[in-house]
Amino acid sequence: MKAVITAAKRTPLARQNGLLKNAEPHDLAASLIKHLAKPLNGILDEVILGNVVGPGGNIARLSALAAGLPASVSGMMIDRQCSAGLEAIRTACCFVQAGAGSCYIAGGTESASLSPFPGRARFSPDEWGDPDMGIAAELTADRYRITRKMQDDYALLSYKRSESAFENGYYDDEILPFQGLAADESMIRKRPLENIIERAKPVFKKGGTVTAANSCGIHDGASAVVVMNEEKAEALRLQPVLRFVDSAVAGVDPNVPQISPVPAIQKLLKKRNLSVKDIDLFEINEAFAVKIAACAGELGLPYHKLNVRGGALALGHPYGASGAVLVTRLFYEAARRDNLKYAVAAIGSGGGVGMALLFEKNV
Known part of the structure; x- marks a missing residue:
């Protein structure tokens, strides 16, 4: 059975506090969930959500109710x-392919602002x-000479791409307004x-290279997609955009977790007898610019395919x-492109765990 993604949305993203x-x-x-469930005609099996900083409990069940x-x-x-959010989508896709269910809403949600935890977990x-x-990130910069x-x-390239996407309305496709907020907080006003x-x-090491400007901010927000059995989607006359192909997870030295997407992507492409050249789009989470520079360098991945x-x-x-x-971003970018075949979403986690998912465009 094939798992496909028929819909995707996210809330606006807002700075912590x-x-x-x-x-x-x-x-x-x-x-x-309420928005995505409307066209599903009551066939939803389960909600699967990633969450990291609380408040604990089964937040997916709470959210569904x-x-x-x-x-x-x-x-x-x-x-x-x-x-966690990418794992939720991966899990839903694998459940569909195994025949455990036919329809899931999967994604992640986070409020750093309301987290009950004063510090981070041990990695x-x-x-x-x-x-x-x-x-x-500083250790990664040193080890990979970034x-x-x-x-x-x-x-700067990433900032300019985000501003261009915002100005051209591309983020409007992704965002479901929440409590009157219809745009990402960081996009509301321009900055020099x-x-x-x-x-x-440098903010982490004297004489270092990692700054607040080349690192991401901590934000609040949620994102989710609908993962379905392809035959069920056809029966409901829903048009899938992405079809799940495969996934891979890999570990690295936990002192340089930013490089963890590299072995995950390499493992995934090797499984499918593909190369970086065969992939039209990559999305790798920009936790730090050093992460992207190091991953792109190790993979031989040109920036015109990345984020x-x-x-x-x-x-x-x-x-x-x-x-x-x-x-969610790949979903809408694939929908806009006629000549896209393969896309990869990848992310690295604290403790040195990388994950990559391969999708093909449904045609």
């Missing part, structure tokens, strides 16, 4: 750190080293990007929702 600071994570998700779904629709929460044991993400200029150049990037100081509508450096990183944001 910003415009969505009072929005509960289950309310963010519930708004998407808050969305007004019947009690018969179950829910499952996944925490794989930053790849790895002391004998390995357990650096904070900023220090790990200079400050390389990071700043990519950050070149000056900000040039003047930014073509910007990403987390400008829009922010809502942890467990970010992987679902990547797939």
